[in-house]
Amino acid sequence: MIGPSGAGKDSLLNGLRNGLPGMDTPLPLYFAKRTITRSHHQSNENHEFVDEPTFESMLHNNAFALNWFANGLHYGIRHSELSQMHAGMWVMVNGSRAYLEEAKKRFPGLTVLHITAPKEVLRTRLLMRGRESEQDIEARLNRPQSLASEPPDLCLLNEGSLEESLGTLKKLLHQHTSTYSKNTGYIE
Template structure:
């Protein structure tokens, strides 16, 4: 059985950038794409679906994990389970809300990792991304602070990667987790 590296953290902390860096540096690590009910950005590993198509995939059992957040549906395809069964390392931009269900579904294969970034870095990234209004960005930053507190309290033993600096430093931290030099089991 492989391992599922389940990245969680606030929107804008750079999870997708970290996944892209990992994909480039380590082609043997498989980056799972998410199905979601909005158009995806160029830096995301996502497949955009309409609400009806998403519902059909869920009903057919083609999603091994799904959740609802920010008014959108997100899902992970059953191909992830096939990859894990072949002993691969799979990386995934997950959801903290879905973490308990992911733990139930993937058991010992799951390695959850909290990705963080300082608020000023997060604000700059959200502005540059251009998806939200200034008011929405401020609400998201407040939510980021709340989520950071919740994660620290709920999962104090999870590995944390500060992705506010260089991407190469963050990738080195992620590599340490994957290679077992950092404990992050829940």
């Protein structure tokens, strides 16, 4: 899962994790926990917090299957967090657009879900979060929003209520699971 800050990636992941009303066929999802050099009080994400020297040591010791640097923070996904793929689960990772090409090299065939929202919605959400100054938010919003060379597999415009967006995401994932299962037999 990729998308700009403020697009609602964490909120959607939390909504999926907590289950959706009316989800008659549960999706085979596992939610990868990220290791981040950001303290817990600055985030609504249940992540593993480490300081920069610890992260660098972990990186040096090959602790991560995926890792990137974005917005002044280090992010990593431990190898163990991806092990559920071998059990037929879809592993949901809140990733980075800048790191996407590298992730696709490491894991060919990964499904890319792009979450986005209109610029005004992003601005409002980022201001409400209160992590950055208005000047930093404007700089973030005006950065190029380029994706990988290929378009994402799934796209969601998250501009309505969380319930509406979760319902749309549920439909997208179910449709993709059906298509994926028919084509590969990987997910029953």
